[in-house]
Amino acid sequence: MERRHFLRISAAGAAWLAAPLSASAAETPKEIRLDYAYYSPPSLVLKKFGWLEEDLKPSGSSVKWVLSQGSNRALEYLNSDSIDFGSTAGLAALLARANGNPVKAVYVYSRPEWTALAVGKDSTINSVKELKGKKIAATKGTDPYLFLLRALHENGLNKSDVEILHLQHPDGRIALEQKRVDAWAGLDPHLAASQLEAGSRLIYRNVNFNTYGFLNVSESFAAKYPDDVKRVIRAYERARAWIIKNPDETARLIAEEAKLSLPVAQLQLKRNDFSNPLIGNEHATALRAAAPILIDEELVKSGTNLNETITALIEPGFAKSVIRPA
Template sequence: AALIAKINGNPVKSIYVYSRPEWTALVTGAKSEVTKVAELKGKRVAVTRGTDPHIFLVRSLAEAGLTEKDVKLVLLQHADGRLALERGDVEAWAGLDPMMAAAEVEAGARLFHRKAADNTWGVLNVREEFAEKNPALVRKVLKAYEEARAIALANPAEVRKALVEATKLSDAVIERQLTRTELTHSTIGPAQADTILAAGLALQQAGVLPANADVKASVDALIDKRFAATN
């Protein structure tokens, strides 16, 4: 989303990594016979356009030698995508946690295609003007994030309990989501830039970003490491 905003002229910077989640995968129903991406050809796939699951779907199709034109996209919001899958209206869904975890636990959905490396990072962004005028406040916010990250790493059971209370989801769903959420990173740098670039090129291929957009230059302008010392 930050890259799309940047390319569309919004003055934002990406300054901090708060998580390394595997928060999206390709999902099918418990009784589906689909086991690999190539088998989606000609089938209906629910996805929310311009989101991380959409990026993941585009990249997954490309690796299987397919494009969006080879499947029948059903554009829905994430929660509606899950419902469409469970009703049998679509063969697959580009899922997003925690709804994806809930579909697994509550409805027996299967994550038939996973690739953690193709998931994007959890990144904190800031408006350029705000960062220029309030650097001390930005550092204060990042310090709070760092303190929270340290507490979360030291107290996983408390994190799970807090998320259950905040989301009203079951302990089993939250536990499933947390098993694929890594909190050991914080400093933004080349690894995040590479992932954002790959995501941007996928969105450009899908027509979400203009064909003439310089994605690489936009990524370079988006990443701001000046607050890295805070981490």
């Protein structure tokens, strides 16, 4: 996690001030609904400062913010038309798209190392192989859950070799610290808090098994309001640039919003790389490397063409039209 190059930024990273949207743009919806999530620092910054509300004010449109506790919740909200934009892990978005949730990934809000396998401070478990026959907490449909499955496979195990308790991220932390489970596939900031406040230990880390943070939009919204997709991305770019310039203030904001101690928020922030927001081939390649787990564990329907699904999921055009190249 110390390997994350938080302060690395290209010329493109600071160039959120792309050309303004056309004054003759198509109609804007009366309300744009976005999620915010403690695992997505840009969403917290954007909600705090109201830059999107400010941009939409002349059009008479408003903004509604909805809290997502995990990728699974964000994707449920998108699928039920409760939000227009949702923050998720890349592999979780692919799983949802493969199972019929019509979302488009249009932006990368961070490259995180936000998940790892943790055990309690007094645990004698030190490796993934020692988890055979043990109880593990994870949130189904999220990056930590898929991270767990990939870690098991890499060590010659599968989900039938362990007992997975499907708990939301905060509840997984509690279960680990109360010794109701032997291990937990954790997610920041809960994971960072458990490490610093309860002494939980990380027994398996793999940054390549952490898929990117995707900002997704419902396919119907993107088709009807393409200029507003660009508007949201432009606002996210403003938030991303602010984070890179103001890491200390960002950590304080995360601590305040998520009710965390400042050291926990700082640790979470260090595990994020905000340098490349342009979604594209890099992210498609990462998903192709991760996709076999979805088939191996029968998480998608038999015969699903995941390469085609990845192509359908990732839509780089909106971001490319807003973010200037390096």
